[in-house]
Amino acid sequence: MSGSPIMASFNRVILMGNVTRDPQVRYTTGGMAVTELGLAVNRQWYDKASNQKKEEVTYVDVTLWGRQAEVAGEYLAKGRPVFIEGRLQLDTWDDKETGQKRSKMRVVGETLQLLGSRDGGSAGGRGESSSRGDSGSFEGGRGGRGSSRDGGQPAPSESMGSDYGDFGGGDDDVPF
16 A cells, blocks of 8 residues: 555534624625634633632634624624634735744634623524524535635524523433
């Protein structure tokens, strides 16, 4: 046998956090909507050594395309909780000032689920069809930049619930 062995790849990101700034929807020359989100994801734990509760925040840049970008612009605002599934993408460029290579890791959102209501409380239902702005899920195209996208249609999903800890059922639904 010649050549290198085939290795399996998997690029999937699941994030739940709060939007750090109001999304601004822009459009490409081809008419495709795009928006950049900042997402703050908190992690809390108890440090036994210091006998204190600790917390850290990770800030993640997320790019949404097509219908998802439009939904984000319409329903999301700074501080609003959101659930996003997507993939990692590494952007690289040459810095015009220094001439050095630069890179930045970002998440390209493929599924967007609104959490809570517009006023920050939590509620069930669908975001796009509800006047209250309740939870809803929107799935976009899976292509990368420059590829054709259909913009996606709202995807059916279960509400995240008020505690955001129950991802769709009790112990009977666990597949393992």
